[in-house]
Amino acid sequence: MRGRRLLAAGLAVLLLVTGCGGPTPGPGDEGDGEHPRYGQAPAPGKDVTLQPDVVLVGGGSRTVRSVSPDGLTWRLDPRARDADRLAPGRVMFLTGRGVGRVLDLAEEGGDLVVTIGPVTLTEVVRDGTFGGDDVTLDRPTVYVAGEPSWTRETAAAGGTLGRSRPLAVAPAQPPPAPGGQAGATAHGYRVQTFCCAGGVGTHFTYDDGGLRLAGTVTLTVGRPAASFHLAVGAGKVTRAELEISGGFGIKVDFTAGIDGGQNHRRTFPVPVDIAFPIGLVAGLPLSFTVSQTLEVATAFGARRGTFRGAGEYALAGKLGFGYANGQVGSRVTEGFARRVSLLDSLTGVPVGVTGLVVRHGVRFTMGISAFLFTAGIWFELIASYGATIGSALGAPYALCRGVGLGVHARFGIGYRILEPVVQVINKFLGLLSPSRAPRIPPIVASGGPSWSAVVYRNQEVIPPVSICGQLPG
Numbered sequence: 001m002r003g004r005r006l007l008a009a010g011l012a013v014l015l016l017v018t019g020c021g022g023p024t025p026g027p028g029d030e031g032d033g034e035h036p037r038y039g040q041a042p043a044p045g046k047d048v049t050l051q052p053d054v055v056l057v058g059g060g061s062r063t064v065r066s067v068s069p070d071g072l073t074w075r076l077d078p079r080a081r082d083a084d085r086l087a088p089g090r091v092m093f094l095t096g097r098g099v100g101r102v103l104d105l106a107e108e109g110g111d112l113v114v115t116i117g118p119v120t121l122t123e124v125v126r127d128g129t130f131g132g133d134d135v136t137l138d139r140p141t142v143y144v145a146g147e148p149s150w151t152r153e154t155a156a157a158g159g160t161l162g163r164s165r166p167l168a169v170a171p172a173q174p175p176p177a178p179g180g181q182a183g184a185t186a187h188g189y190r191v192q193t194f195c196c197a198g199g200v201g202t203h204f205t206y207d208d209g210g211l212r213l214a215g216t217v218t219l220t221v222g223r224p225a226a227s228f229h230l231a232v233g234a235g236k237v238t239r240a241e242l243e244i245s246g247g248f249g250i251k252v253d254f255t256a257g258i259d260g261g262q263n264h265r266r267t268f269p270v271p272v273d274i275a276f277p278i279g280l281v282a283g284l285p286l287s288f289t290v291s292q293t294l295e296v297a298t299a300f301g302a303r304r305g306t307f308r309g310a311g312e313y314a315l316a317g318k319l320g321f322g323y324a325n326g327q328v329g330s331r332v333t334e335g336f337a338r339r340v341s342l343l344d345s346l347t348g349v350p351v352g353v354t355g356l357v358v359r360h361g362v363r364f365t366m367g368i369s370a371f372l373f374t375a376g377i378w379f380e381l382i383a384s385y386g387a388t389i390g391s392a393l394g395a396p397y398a399l400c401r402g403v404g405l406g407v408h409a410r411f412g413i414g415y416r417i418l419e420p421v422v423q424v425i426n427k428f429l430g431l432l433s434p435s436r437a438p439r440i441p442p443i444v445a446s447g448g449p450s451w452s453a454v455v456y457r458n459q460e461v462i463p464p465v466s467i468c469g470q471l472p473g
Helices: 007-017 419-430
Strands: 054-056 064-067 073-076 091-093 099-108 111-117 125-136 141-144 182-186 189-194 199-207 211-221 225-233 236-259 265-269 272-281 284-300 304-324 327-330 334-340 347-350 354-368 375-389 401-416 450-462
Touching (some): 211 354, 225 375, 304 450, 327 401, 347 375
Antiparallel strands (some): 125 225, 182 189, 304 327, 304 334
């Protein structure tokens, strides 16, 4: 009985812890097809000034021999134009997906091995104005990272022999593919992404023999289109706007079961980029990239039990934000409405009080680089679903059920990486022995300003009786 009185409080705790120009087609790299494997080469126009430490390496995708799954290590043809100008501390600008601060370089087997870290857009562009209106997001290309170090709990160990990479090298990134569907693994989960008919989301499964989870999280959308404007002067952003239209909602379904297993909590980026190459905008190869993060936390109160639920909600007509003259504002046109009640759907056979939190983040970025290092104007919507159900042993008296729903927006100019992922990457970098750099510096979790806003938040408990933590009436 005491456990059921704590249902509402437990739900709250679960949620807490747990030059001016529009887009124009640019020339593809010779022999690389419509969308080059490693991105399109830059061709800055006279209206764009790059930062003085940016090195434009020639050849585009044809210069690349392979890229490590984590995106840190690029193996290049050392004969590429201006490759000899690369040095630790400078910024490599090879393609729209190959941009980063050089952390170290080494020569190996006829390749130039370049280790890079993230950069903000203003670390690449000193002066320039970029914009595009009503860019239709209907022909995605998926890039799968493979098995990067940041999809595992800890960085892989290994020697280096003085090179800018460990001895045990994971397979290179697989080639991109048209469409929005791709499969990957991360932190013991199998994930399958999808986009864009009906929305963007991820189906996930986990099974360690004692704990089994399956579910799908979706940011629903009709026909998405994006508009953006960015002005940079003297290395500072003076204006930034990003707006995505199409009508948005959120949707979740899950099934959870435990049979002698242990509760767990996992937070990770889904290692798949869903990209919409825009083409050359004032000579820069910009892309509109959709990335996702997933967090799952279980709280089974007994060693056996099952739990399932599903819900869907209308949310907003448009998503986005604007920044000008030091002022920023969210541009989320709110229109929350319940379509399918998650609360009413909760069922199962819980032996003890059971809880689950699923948190799904979808980030839209107009900019450069790839995977964790994608930088530019970005907007992220995070939907948090918390659900609890009382013990079936007390069901004849009152089977308490509770749901907490929270939707938050984050937006900014630059990049942002999950802190646990940064720790894994820095541990991995710590295994490397520098070749030309005095030391390989750690990367930081964010670059550039960012802001946040609450879009929606609510909690419900049924039945409305005191034993479930809620008074009647």
